[in-house]
Amino acid sequence: MTDFQPDPAIAPAVQVIPREAHALSRKQMSQNALRVLYRLREGGFAAYLVGGAVRDLLVGGAPKDFDVATDATPEQVKALFRNCRLIGRRFRLAHVVYGREIIEVATFRANGGDDDGDRQTDDGGRLLRDNIYGSIEDDAVRRDFTANALYYTIEDFSVRDYVGGYADVQARVLRLIGDPETRYREDPVRMLRAARLAAKLGFTIEAGTAAPVPALAHLLAEASPARLFEETLKLFLSGHAAASFEWLEQLGLLPALLPETAQALASNKSGALRRMLLQGLRNTDARVANDEPVSPAFLYAVLLWPAYCRTLALLQAQGVHPVEAQRRAADRVSLHQVGRTALPRRFSLPMQEIWLLQPRFTQRQRKRVYRLLAHPRFRAAFDFLALRLTASDAHAEDVAFWREVQLDPAATVAASELRTAESAEGDDAEGEANDGDAPASRKRRRRRRPPAGAPA
Ligand code: ATP
Ligand code: MG
DSSP states (O other): OOOOOOOTTTSOOOEEEOGGGSOOOGGGSOHHHHHHHHHHHHTTOOEEEETHHHHHHHTTOOOSOOEEEESSOHHHHHHHOTTEEEEOSSSOEEEEEETTEEEEEEEOBOTTSSTTOOOEEOTTOOEEOSOOBOOHHHHHHTSSBGGGOEEEOTTTSOEEESSSHHHHHHHTEEOBSSOHHHHHHHOTHHHHHHHHHHHHHTOEEOHHHHTTHHHHGGGGGGSOHHHHHHHHHHHHSSSOHHHHHHHHHHTTOHHHHSHHHHHHHHHOTTOHHHHHHHHHHHHHHHHHHTTOOOOHHHHHHHHHHHHHHHHHHHHHHTTOOHHHHHHHHHHHHHHHHHTTSOOOHHHHHHHHHHHHHGGGGGOOOHHHHHHHHHSTTHHHHHHHHHHHTTTOGGGHHHHHHHHHHHHOHHHHHHHHHHHHHHHHHOHHHHHHTTTTOSOHHHHHHTTSOOOTTOOO
């Protein structure tokens, strides 16, 4: 499309890995993605499968989605597909929709066209901001890691490699394209992507790619909380949470992402809180592996529990009444975290409930037992109690008691009757399930139920 002047320093000559030399086959690919590739070619355009899908297939993984890169403009793509819609304002992308599968088709892009805020000017000095298209070589070098910049073509079923990504995938190494510090400054979220992809792929991080991270970790404060929230969910709800956490620690990213938890872990000499947190993440990974649902609320309850415990201890040391201290600690920790990673209330409220229900597991009066059992957050709170055993066996008796209770038919019947009665009485009754443990403001907030089907 553009006149490409190869600069061997940025864009080394293409290396072509022929069909017989690599492990990719069309059988492993989405039929819809292939349809898109063929249609674009029939339209006279170049089209490649690129990014995570090529990378994952090369290491024997199952890609989440299939992305296509092409020299057709979004409008030209749209003209070829009836089932196509254009999205994005600054950089337009084409989505080709096949039922529930969306094939994202992006026009080759030069650096500065995406999230990094980099501005470029053309020969006349005009600001090129909205659509900065480029050659395939431009497109390759603006990607983050070499493993993410491999292009598969149906022309001859080869893989095109402009940045040495094929050798890196073979060696299972994650390496930033270009100068690492520059690339992290352009977009600090790339540091989190390094941790996440290393964890997901079981790759090592090349020394030059890892080295600048601890000193640049603070730049994450400039990233938008909403994007950091999304990235946090990807880090911890994609089946590689424990490994992701360990990479975050190793790269010195924890204080930037979860500042108060990092602080609490550092001052918890016994290591009990870290043990519990890691066990919680391993449990999450096991659930993902078994296709069981996982919830951001429970995840955040685990991630921020060390921060909560520390804040609670500080407040109690100041003489704040325990019940009040719990409420304040929960509010304070959520509030502080929201400044870093966004945390929508539909997740932070159940997270707080999971914490605030913990003391109620020590109660044994029959009526209170039934009430807790009937609580909409009982299951999550109980799972959390069980998880706390990893940190201390002080709760062993409670866990045993509540395990029994759940098997007791009389208790389950009583609890379900309570639930029915409460939902018949409406929202007011739900607030009452608090047993007066929490002040009125919390009762009111609890009326906001999580979306139906939200997992425990
Ligand atoms: P996964 O889908 O497994 O999370 P992915 O590598 O496909 O991993 P996406 O977020 O889907 O991640 O991005 C698709 C591709 O876009 C990447 O493979 C990479 O080439 C490019 N990319 C994504 N984020 C960035 C970024 N911050 N900087 C540069 N290139 C990026
Ligand atoms: Mg992807």
